[in-house]
Amino acid sequence: MAFTISINGTAHTADVDADTPLLWVLRDVIGMCGTKFGCGVALCGACTVHIGGVPARSCATPIRSIGDKAITTIEAIGQTPLGKKLQQAWLDLDVVQCGYCQSGQIMSAVALLANTPNPSDADIDAAMAGNVCRCGTYQRIRAAIHRAMV
Amino acid sequence: MSERSHSLSLDRRSFLKVGVAVGGGLVVDFAIPLAFRPALAQVATSPAFAPNAFIRIDRRNAVTLVMPSVEMGQGIYTAMAMLLAEELDVSLEQVRLEHAPPNNALYGNSVLGEQATGDSTSIRVFWEPLRQAGAVARTVLIEAAAQRWGVDASSCRAARGEVVHPASARRLSYGDLVDAAAALPVPARERVVLKRPEEFSLIGTRVKRLEGPDKVTGRTEYGIDVRVPGMKIAAIAISPVPGGRPKSVNEAAARAVRGVRQIVTIDEAVAVVADHTWAAKKGLKAAAIQWEDGPNANVDSGSIIRQHEEALRQTGVVARHEGDAEKALAGAAQRLDAVYRLPFLAHATMEPMNCTVHWRGNACDIWVGTQVPTRTQARASEMTGLPKEAISIHNHFLGGGFGRRLEPDGNLLAVKIARHVSGPVKVIWSREEDIQHDLYRPYYYDRLSAGLDTKGTPVAWTHRVSGSSIVARWIPAAFQNGLDFDAVQCAADLPYKVPNLHVDYVRVEPPGIQTTWWRGIGATHNVFVVESFIDELAHAARQDPVAYRTALISEARLLGVLTLAAEKAGWGKPLPARWGRGISVQFAFGSYLSQVAEVEVASDGSIRVHRIVCAADCGIVVNPDTIAAQVEGGTLFGLTAALHGAITLKNGRVEQSNFHDYRPMRMDDAPVIETHLVKSTESPGGFGEAPTAAVAPAVTNAIFAATGTRIRTLPIDTALLRSPG
Numbered sequence: 001m002a003f004t005i006s007i008n009g010t011a012h013t014a015d016v017d018a019d020t021p022l023l024w025v026l027r028d029v030i031g032m033c034g035t036k037f038g039c040g041v042a043l044c045g046a047c048t049v050h051i052g053g054v055p056a057r058s059c060a061t062p063i064r065s066i067g068d069k070a071i072t073t074i075e076a077i078g079q080t081p082l083g084k085k086l087q088q089a090w091l092d093l094d095v096v097q098c099g100y101c102q103s104g105q106i107m108s109a110v111a112l113l114a115n116t117p118n119p120s121d122a123d124i125d126a127a128m129a130g131n132v133c134r135c136g137t138y139q140r141i142r143a144a145i146h147r148a149m150v
Numbered sequence: 151m152s153e154r155s156h157s158l159s160l161d162r163r164s165f166l167k168v169g170v171a172v173g174g175g176l177v178v179d180f181a182i183p184l185a186f187r188p189a190l191a192q193v194a195t196s197p198a199f200a201p202n203a204f205i206r207i208d209r210r211n212a213v214t215l216v217m218p219s220v221e222m223g224q225g226i227y228t229a230m231a232m233l234l235a236e237e238l239d240v241s242l243e244q245v246r247l248e249h250a251p252p253n254n255a256l257y258g259n260s261v262l263g264e265q266a267t268g269d270s271t272s273i274r275v276f277w278e279p280l281r282q283a284g285a286v287a288r289t290v291l292i293e294a295a296a297q298r299w300g301v302d303a304s305s306c307r308a309a310r311g312e313v314v315h316p317a318s319a320r321r322l323s324y325g326d327l328v329d330a331a332a333a334l335p336v337p338a339r340e341r342v343v344l345k346r347p348e349e350f351s352l353i354g355t356r357v358k359r360l361e362g363p364d365k366v367t368g369r370t371e372y373g374i375d376v377r378v379p380g381m382k383i384a385a386i387a388i389s390p391v392p393g394g395r396p397k398s399v400n401e402a403a404a405r406a407v408r409g410v411r412q413i414v415t416i417d418e419a420v421a422v423v424a425d426h427t428w429a430a431k432k433g434l435k436a437a438a439i440q441w442e443d444g445p446n447a448n449v450d451s452g453s454i455i456r457q458h459e460e461a462l463r464q465t466g467v468v469a470r471h472e473g474d475a476e477k478a479l480a481g482a483a484q485r486l487d488a489v490y491r492l493p494f495l496a497h498a499t500m501e502p503m504n505c506t507v508h509w510r511g512n513a514c515d516i517w518v519g520t521q522v523p524t525r526t527q528a529r530a531s532e533m534t535g536l537p538k539e540a541i542s543i544h545n546h547f548l549g550g551g552f553g554r555r556l557e558p559d560g561n562l563l564a565v566k567i568a569r570h571v572s573g574p575v576k577v578i579w580s581r582e583e584d585i586q587h588d589l590y591r592p593y594y595y596d597r598l599s600a601g602l603d604t605k606g607t608p609v610a611w612t613h614r615v616s617g618s619s620i621v622a623r624w625i626p627a628a629f630q631n632g633l634d635f636d637a638v639q640c641a642a643d644l645p646y647k648v649p650n651l652h653v654d655y656v657r658v659e660p661p662g663i664q665t666t667w668w669r670g671i672g673a674t675h676n677v678f679v680v681e682s683f684i685d686e687l688a689h690a691a692r693q694d695p696v697a698y699r700t701a702l703i704s705e706a707r708l709l710g711v712l713t714l715a716a717e718k719a720g721w722g723k724p725l726p727a728r729w730g731r732g733i734s735v736q737f738a739f740g741s742y743l744s745q746v747a748e749v750e751v752a753s754d755g756s757i758r759v760h761r762i763v764c765a766a767d768c769g770i771v772v773n774p775d776t777i778a779a780q781v782e783g784g785t786l787f788g789l790t791a792a793l794h795g796a797i798t799l800k801n802g803r804v805e806q807s808n809f810h811d812y813r814p815m816r817m818d819d820a821p822v823i824e825t826h827l828v829k830s831t832e833s834p835g836g837f838g839e840a841p842t843a844a845v846a847p848a849v850t851n852a853i854f855a856a857t858g859t860r861i862r863t864l865p866i867d868t869a870l871l872r873s874p875g
Contacts, residue, residue: 017408020428028383028426033375034368036549037427038500039581043809046500074368087366094358094775097783098223099365100372100500100549125818132809134500134550135223136786138820140779 003063007032008076018064022056023047025063026073034074034103038132045131048104049073055111057130074103082110082148089148097135105131109145118149205234205283211311211325213238214246218257218265219272220521221361222551223783224838225776226272228360230280232772236352237284237345239308240324242360249545252523252538263625265524268556268667270739270836273772277834278344285344289337294330295322347770347831356775361547373519373546374504378574381506382411384421384567385430386577387437388587391802392662393444396420404437413437414570421567423575431580443802446662451798454660455491458595461616462489466654467632469615469642473650478610482601486690490598490679491863493796495591495668496812501549502584503560506576507568513540515574518561519548526558530565552787553667556624557589585812586804590797591668592618592637593660594675598683600648606691608702610650613641613679618665619657632657639672640738640843641680646702662802669787670842673738678792678864681734681847686860695733695851696721707767708737710828711744715765718826719746725856728752728873732851734844740835741768742828745785745844747821749852755871759789759821759849767828768835777837778825784841785823790815792846796865 002015005022007030014020014029026032026049035058038046042057049058052069077083086109089095096102105128112119112127119127124142133141206214215234221227231245250257250265257265259275288308295313296303299320306315314321347353364370389395401413404422409429414421422433479485506517514536520526523543531538548555564577579587594617601610619634628635633655635642642653668674688698696716703709712735716722721731728751735744748761764781771777794813798805806812850861859870 016426016428017432020426024426024428027375028428031377033371033377036500037374037502037578039809041581041808044500044814078367090366091358091362094362094779096223096359096362096365097225097779098221098500098548098550099361099370102365103368106366129816129818132500132814132816134498134552134787134814136783136815136820137779138786138815138817139782139823141817 003066005063005066005071006068007071008073009070014063016063019062021059022049022061022063022066022071023058026058032073032075036100036103038101038104043132044101044104045108046101046104048107048131050107050111053114055108074107077107077110080110082113085148086110086113086144089144092147093140093144095137095140095144097137101131101133105133105141109141109148112145113148119145204280205238205287207287207324207328209325209328211244211323212246213240213244214248216248216250216257218250218259218276219267220249220519220545220548220551222267222519222521222548222555225359225773225779226267228357229273229772229776230276231360232352232357233277233280234284236350237281238288240311242352242357244311245360247360250523252527252543254524264522266556267521267551268553269671270838270840272836273834274740274836281344282342285342286337289342290331290334291324291327293334293337294327298322298330353770353772354774357773370547372501372549373506373517374501374549374578376506376517376546376576378506378508378517381574381576382423382425382571383427383430384414384423384571384575384577385427385434386419386421386563386567386579386583387434387439388419388563388583389441389444390586391441391443391446392664393446394418394441395444396439397442398440400436400438404433407433407436412571414567416566419563421577423571427578447802449660449662449802450800454593454663454799455595457660458593458616458658461656461658462595462597462614464656466614466616466656468652468654469633469638470644470651470653475610475612475650475652478650479599479601479612482609483604484602484606484690486600486602486686488598488683488686488862490594490596490682492594492675492678493798493864494593494663494665495791495795496585496588496797496806497550497552497554497668498585498809498812498814499548499550499552499554502581503554503579504577505561505564506574507564508574509565509568509571512536513542514565514568515542515544516561516565517544517546519546519555520558520561521548521551521555522558526561529558529562533562534565534569552669553671554588556667559589581809582807585806585808588797589664589666591674592620592665594637596679598679600683600687602687602691606687606693608646608648608687611644611648612652614654614656615641615676616656616658617675618659620665620667622657623664624666636672638676640676640736643737644680645705645708645735645737646684646699647704648702663799669784670839673736673839673843674788674791674846677734677736677738677843678846678850681736682850682860682862685732685847685851685854689854694722699733699735703735705737707742707828708735711735711742711765711767714826714828715744715746715763718765718824719748719761719763721746726750728856730852730855730857732848732853732855734847734851736840736844738843739837739840741766741837741840742835743840743844745841745848747845747848747852749849749856751853751856751871753873755868757793757853757866757868757871762821762823762845762848763826764824764841764844765826765828766837766840767830768837768840769830769832770834771827772834774827777827780837781825781841782823784839785845786815786820788842788845789821789849792849792864792866794865
């Protein structure tokens with residue numbers, strides 16, 4: 001059946017089964033590939049987007065569960081003040097290596113700072129432990145999150 | 151792929167030529183004589199002195215650098231651009247980067263013998279040629295300007311994309327000069343002068359990654375992001391037991407899934423082709439595939455370990471022999487014997503394996519991120535009968551490589567599937583397929599013995615390595631007399647002075663499992679073994695581990711990093727109970743490295759690595775921030791494996807499947823990592839893999855210091871570390 005969802009302020013319609021995860025709607029149906037596939041079972045966080053302002057693993061979010069909640073992805077997070085600050089902090093500290101997980105890392109970090117404006121290292125660890133980076137950029141991610149708040 | 155291969159001396163025999171680019175502009179070609187070490191020489195398929203094209207400058211001052219190495223996180227695109235821009239005197243804002251097309255003659259890596267990115271060789275191989283290419287272009291551009299102005303070239307200089315004549319305050323941009331420059335003859339060799347290190351303005355500085363802005367905004371296109379008009383998506387199931395094949399496939403049920411277009415069954419796999427990934431995955435599940443397991447159905451980890459135990463009783467191929475180790479052992483005041491075991495490891499790149507192929511019958515396009523574009527092209531050509539020229543490889547950024555993408559298997563599988571599909575098809579592996587059908591870091595089972603004299607000084611050292619040979623499969627011409635140089639790397643070239651030394655190798659090929667390069671290659675295995683065993687010797691000699699090593703090392707640069715790491719880590723300062731410090735030191739990939747780990751072991755045996763201090767001497771540093779990033783990343787890659795990494799088999803099947811049972815390190819477990827660099831004027835060493843190798847023994851030596859328990863098997867079994875109290 002056809003679902004209409006709001007992505008980064010634009011309505012998109014996808015004619016897919018109700019159990020189709022948002023990840024594949026974004027990547028394959030709509031063609032927005034900034035959100036990444038990593039594990040398919042919400043273990044790695046590479047596919048993190050915001051749904052109604054809350055971070056969600058899009059690989060495990062069926063399209064039928066979204067309704068009229070607004071979806072924000074990496075493609076538009078830089079248009080928010082917090083997203084922009086975090087992306088700049090990522091660049092200032094040259095956080096990325098292969099970069100594949102970083103869309104998800106930044107989406108999780110934006111959600112953290114939206115709720116916890118001045119996080120401790122323990123807050124950051126708790127909020128970011130669901131996002132795997134095989135290149136090992138964790139130390140810089142932590143520093144970049146602190147930096148974005150300065 | 152060994153340290154002895156790295157005297158490249160590209161400078162003396164390289165030559166350069168200048169020509170007109172298609173569409174106007176200046177092209178600088180340079181040729182890299184294929185400076186293979188003897189064992190690799192037979193691998194060379196390219197004629198020496200074939201020209202390479204790396205630089206284009208157009209009339210609008212845009213400088214394009216074609217990247218012979220691939221960017222998989224190691225920062226090579228930025229480093230290579232720095233080398234070029236340094237000598238060309240352009241700003242990095244002017245430089246545009248392109249992935250190289252497949253061509254061994256143009257873009258071959260002279261150490262690896264083909265166009266490949268691996269073994270931490272990129273900077274070592276291209277350090278001089280890229281700077282020379284930049285310098286030739288600069289020399290010719292200055293000459294062109296000087297002729298136009300009627301002045302002597304020596305009175306002109308280049309700066310930020312312009313040639314200036316200070317005496318008359320005239321200036322011309324490179325873009326204004328490229329047509330004239332392209333018509334000039336190649337400058338005489340003595341007129342192409344490379345900058346002295348003290349003249350560097352880019353090399354040695356903390357330049358930010360050129361692809362960083364695209365990576366933080368989701369714009370970078372990885373192989374998996376390719377979208378070709380008319381493209382379908384395929385989900386695949388590969389026989390869970392290697393050598394098996396599909397026995398039954400419920401095609402009707404798969405076809406009944408909305409969006410499924412086609413089911414392709416090939417020898418070893420089934421692919422469901424659909425409009426999008428989810429439909430393909432549902433179709434694959436509906437297909438309810440039954441497998442014929444084939445001859446490897448009974449392979450398990452226990453049988454593989456027994457196979458290695460058996461192999462250790464055989465006589466190995468000698469990798470190093472000095473003095474008479476057996477006699478010295480027999481006469482030693484004290485004798486130590488130990489067995490070390492390391493597991494199979496998967497790569498688990500964050501970007502799962504994928505490949506997009508458009509098969510047209512007489513031509514084939516392949517879109518992928520690969521470390522081996524020419525190998526992919528050649529194997530696809532052999533498999534399909536198409537000439538290489540008919541197979542186009544469109545390379546991409548890699549969402550992690552770590553050696554996994556040195557194998558073309560996934561690309562060939564995609565080609566096999568695409569031959570049955572009309573139009574382009576993107577084959578995406580699930581994470582489960584990615585982990586269960588990897589080619590793994592070999593299982594290694596090593597036995598060592600050492601003899602100490604009455605003062606505790608080693609008088610004999612024997613080391614028998616057993617494990618699969620990657621070299622025999624990947625570079626068969628370099629597999630000489632049964633010796634795999636990678637399997638004994640950092641063991642045969644033991645950094646410690648021992649008068650009687652014997653190192654040998656027994657090849658073991660477990661059935662039903664293929665092995666390949668894994669970040670850190672042979673060093674990850676042998677540095678763990680050697681640095682653990684030397685720690686055992688220090689303990690047996692009742693000496694401090696740093697002092698013991700110091701007395702046995704003669705190489706000044708190795709001593710330098712050992713001393714620096716110990717100093718920066720506060721070696722010897724008191725720690726709480728069940729905390730410990732451990733050290734390791736290595737020479738690998740042309741770089742010297744020492745790490746100190748600070749570890750706490752809880753009473754339940756769980757381990758907390760608090761801090762890693764790394765001292766490195768990698769010669770001239772192109773970008774110190776990239777080195778620090780590689781220390782951080784490489785260390786965590788090795789630490790993840792030491793703590794959690796193991797691929798095991800049961801009934802012929804890999805038991806692990808996703809990140810819950812093949813655990814990556816997460817942020818809340820990650821230690822603080824410090825990098826300290828030794829200033830050096832030596833040629834650059836490789837670095838992307840060095841820290842991965844060094845970390846495991848630093849941690850297990852720290853565990854010994856904390857608990858008195860020696861870890862000789864990876865991953866670390868925390869059950870051994872429970873407090874007796």
